[in-house]
Amino acid sequence: MKKINTDDFLFDGKGKFSIVNAATKVKDYYADKEDYEVSLSEMQKKMDDLQDKMFAHNRYGLLVVFQAPDAAGKDGTLKAVFSGVNPQGMRFYSFKRPTESELDHDFLWRTNLQLPERGTITVFNRSYYEEVLVVKVHPEILINSQKLPAENIDDLGKVWKHRYEDISNLEKYLFRNGIPTIKFFLNVSKTEQANRLIERIEDPTKNWKFQEQDVKEREFWNHYQAAYEDAINATASEKCPWYIIPADDKKNMRLIVAQIIIDHLEKFDMDYPESDVSRQQELKKLIKVIREQESL
Template identity: 40%
Template sequence: MELSNLKVKGNINLKDFPTELSHNFSDKSLKKQLKKERRALGEMQNTLYAHGKYSVLICIQGMDTSGKDSLIREVFKDFNVRGVISHSFKKPSEKEINHDFLWRHYKALPARGKYGVFNRSHYENVLISRVKPEIVLNEKIPDINSLEDITPAFWNNRLEQINNFEKTIHQNGCIIFKFFLHISKDEQKNRLLRRLNKPSKNWKFSPEDLKDRELWDAYTHYYEEAISATSTKHAPWYVIPADSKPHARLLVAKTIKERMETYTDIQNPSLPEELQEQISYYKQQLKDS
């Protein structure tokens, strides 16, 4: 599959996107290819760090069990630990509630030269909050005092605020990737059953998973609306077929590498000319020491 076909361009219906792609590779072969890609990404990150003018933000979204945690672990395994930071956003703290909904995401953004990975992201504020709007009532927003106050205009404004947020950080040197890990409802059922059948995975299961599964259609609808409204040239969404975890990981790694290669200005800096002229002298100093 051409990687460009994963990129969202305009309004989408997730039913038009496959959750699994036909290919002739074994899981072992996919893992071998991923190893090659992530080593290349690690080298590119070292150059990004030395260059020091860009940061990279990677947002990972998906239904429960879509493979977010393991994808992050496998794709970024060969990065220098100082070059990548992962954030998993759970229920907001009291301190976070006392700020606007983007505040905790803004302060978690990567510094120049680094990758930041959001395991779930600011999009939860137009996904889970939209399926369960009572969450918004806890945000202490002026003029939002009941569920009736949370109108379609409220959500349109919030999507616009997200677009403005991403435009601002892009204009200040942040390269943005947004991945939706697209799994089928049947595959989610299989993964939940594996959590229950395998004692070492029992801790991952929560009865809340089954309640959210009943809201599958609602989540799908709001994902479609959010992705359609916020996939821009500078902050594109990519819909990743994720029924196969090894294939999804490879597609994400390839997508990141392919786009990062277009930033041809990201190069290792050169030594100042006066220092370059003295390299032979410094080498000799070290040999004589």
């Protein structure tokens, strides 16, 4: 596999992110299918080793956020990248349309309930960013469903500005508590998205993935692209960056995502806890007890 320079996909808030200039396809990092599978397997093993150390060290947490248009490959990427990582240190949450109970709370409430514990990696399949993406494209959701006081939504421009600030402040807060956030935008082209939606229709085994609403939402493609661009520009920072991942090739996308997560885990100053001499002596005594139990 070719070396992946993850900085090629990083946006940390310096300058301005332009979605029309963001690649949806780059040259392959793998030579063929076998090379891809071997490389991904090696990455999974490395990630598992790092996560195991993280779990034992119990000082850091990691929040990994995935945002993308429909059919960009979020589910398959999560399955491929994290396969083989010990589940005791992993948490996965998929956020769909808010329930009535969730709408009775502030917009960050339901995701705040699932933030990472120390020692764990928590993955959000969609997230609080839906509140400045879907809700921004369809402001009637904000007006008719989110139960905000009328005076709080009389200026929608301020609503989005304040939500960007709230999200950024949350991520800064987590970072200061040893829980950084990695944010992935899987950037699929409109043509590739169309091909994948058609495949879901033509392949009976994939019909369950297809929803008529996906076709309706394609009518708002340009609106969503603008919403993603605004959100990324407003919330990217050096400590809480976005990664813009070309998503037209799923294998490339998965290798890039895996390498970025590994790079972040390797930055943590962590190790397995060491026991002192007295503790080691106590443990050695137990070896005899364990051996004696064999004859019971």
